[in-house]
Amino acid sequence: MNGALLVCGVASESPLAMVIAAAERLDVDCLVIDQRQLAHQDIEVGLSRGRLFARWWSGSVSVDLSRHAGAYSRLMPASLLRDPPLDPRGVLHHHYFVDALNAWLEVAPLRVANRMAPGMSNASKPWQEQLIRKAGFATPVSLLSNDPEAVRAFARRHGRVVFKSASGVRSIVTTLDGIHAAQLERVRALPTLFQAFVPGVNYRVHVVGQRVFCTRVASEATDYRYAGHEGVEAEMRADRLPPEIARRCVALAAGMELELAGIDLKRTPGGEYVCFEVNPSPAYTCFDRESAEGVADSLVTHLAGGPNRGSHRKRHPAESPPA
Template sequence: MNVLILGNSSDIHASHLKQALTQAGVTVDYLDTSLFPTQLRISWEPNNQVGYLKDKEHQWELKDIHSVFWRSFTGVGIPSLKDSQQNRIAFNDSMSLLRTMIKACPARWVNSWQAYEFHKEKPLQLCTVGQLGITIGQTIITNDPDQVIQFAQSHKKVISKPVYGGAHTKVLTDSQLNLKRLHLALSLSPVTLQEYIAGTNIRSYVIGNSIYSAEIRSESLDFRQDAEAELIPVELPEAMQQQCLAITKALYLEWTAIDWRQTPSGEYVFLEANPSPMFIHFEKQTGFPITKELVKLLIS
């Protein structure tokens, strides 16, 4: 059985899972797309749907790859070219073949390209989850200063975060509502604003049909910034567990970490579903068998 991990050994989660799979008797290697096209070779024959991957040490036929774990996607590593047009053509050609390989490979992807693409459109993700009948917080994504001010005035406390991701959540301050500053910032990029929801952070890991949840006690607005956050295992109500499975299916995920905010009245508000969450610290603190469940998912 051949299993690939999308990423490389510099990622602690990728190396941790590689070790676990190896101990389970699986042949596992890294698929580092940053080495393509300089060191990684990809071939694809559309007429008979045969494809190959080859690096300095290995060669895999796509049909022989059982599963791929999507840890991190680094795109392609195009050498720097003086001619910008040639550089653009080289990048587009390489990405086209790489995307074809990812989509055409019949292996089980955990998670798929489709899930990865969906995650990049976080506003659409929120909308999709809301259409399932799951509660989401009041949100606006905009680069219109007037809309920002109107939204801020409509809520007692507002948080801001990037539309795509890559930065932490922050409380919107009065200084940020200065018109001159707003016009400058929003002419560069839009922003996501959400009503602040008082309550408790809950994170639910979904692996296949298994669900593991914990309350996260932290003084930080964004608990990812708090190394001292306390993790306390909890059992979600059956209705919430069904919502976890519904979200996972709707977002084309095989596994995910879903972040919730539980209000003082007991209502669960959806915040986000991550298609490639970190899990080692969570597993150590809670004792949940996340690694074991991932190995099982990848070899099933």
């Protein structure tokens, strides 16, 4: 590896904490800009003699951010922090600092996981579905609608139907059963994404550059992330994808210009891999430990400018064959 790593966000949040630990383990120089400490930090971003620059201060310490080879960013609005700034000056300082840092990361000449623009497809599931199909994956039969009658007709045609948010706002995938079907008039106030239920086995795939890490999820829950809400379990373990599916995942992430992506797949009883969505800021640590460790190590190596798929590196147990 030949560069330093910049990490931006809440340092104690598990995805960042795991990358910080991996950087230390791999002996990669790492600067952490912790959002919970911004009151004591400053930043300057601009152009000087045609060159883009960004300088960060904390007390008497000053760092030229442009010296970094890559950045891992999970910056969030102040309102989403557990302990947000409360005084008006603190709120404004946080807002301007994060805006300036995001603006620089968007155009800085380094690898960033991930810039904001590539991740915007997550704000529109129908748009993202087109990108997914372009990469060669099948997607669920879907209906985005605020018309109760159209939804009822869709449900009659496809039998079991689930629904979720059509935007990037987190929602729980839920079956359209008798209780929710009786409340369908409420959909007039908010267009919702309805999908024909796809049976099979869930896979969460994390792509880092050209490396693919796969987690198989065995669960009877409609949305395995909230299996406990349904009184069932979700068993996760590291697995491998067939080489062709792994290559397709790499192509999907690359086509969306994502250095890091969390891809949700399901293998149907007939062996087809159906893709539901692509998360541009995946919380990879909530999946199995093997995959999470592989993602963190690979992310540090990739962003710091090291070999992306070098044959000298022993393949991690959770890693699918390279594309």
